[in-house]
Amino acid sequence: MACRSCKKTVAVSDRIVCQGFCGATFHVICAKVDDPVREALGIGGNNIFWMCDPCADLFLNDHFRALVNVFDEKCSSFMPKAIQSMKEDINKLHTALTALTAKVDAKPNANTPYATPSPWPNVARSTGLQSTPKRRRGNSGNPVSPISLRNANSYGTKAVHTIRTVNLSRKLDEDIVWIYLSAFHPSTTENEIASLVTECLGLDAGEPPKVIKLVPMGKDPATLNFVSFKIGVKLRLKEKALCCETWPENVRFRLFEDNRTKNAARIVRISSKEISSGMQPTISEPV
Structure with a gap:
């Protein structure tokens, strides 16, 4: 502990403590x-004590002594009432907690013995409603919709003769991967891109790539700064098609994503005229 005056460490045998307000x-x-x-x-006990000079000056100040006397009078009349009020509030809380504990112990729940009983125990019985089954949850803990649990590509198997149906299943190009190539001059043709892809990927004559020129609707290619192409190649060539060393300098490439029809459904319209005449129904593709 340091001395208040010289700021040096004070030994126990060489110290004195102010018994005034600072306690230094x-x-x-x-x-x-x-x-x-x-x-x-x-040897003087509590009747003889020492105070430092600042505390002694403050203790002898008449204005300070008057404030201390007023504070003592206020506390002597206020504190006992405040303490008594707090004791009464604590007793009320203790009584209420005891009553609640007794109610919970008297009607324990089968699964959670100390759970509060439901305030509507007879709603399902009086209204004839049945409790709904629990919803399944996925690996993330979130509820899983029953629709998402079914295969989106499932088809019915029951044979009926009251209505004609159309087989919408079609062979998908599952062995084709689509690549997006960009940064070509607007005058570049699909044949030129097909030759470029054949050369860069080392394709055989029997497996030509599928090439589609991508031009914004209503735009003249001559007014564009560059054009892009959608390239379809065999799935086994995916790794090579996404390699930087495959394509010429400045050519931009990535996997193609068609966001316009990503989640769109095919619409089948079957009219009574088509059913009676045996005509093929109208199948509308998403736009």
């Missing part, structure tokens, strides 16, 4: 307290 520690020499005074402090 001083060297005996710094506080100018001689041995007779220290001896008197030791």
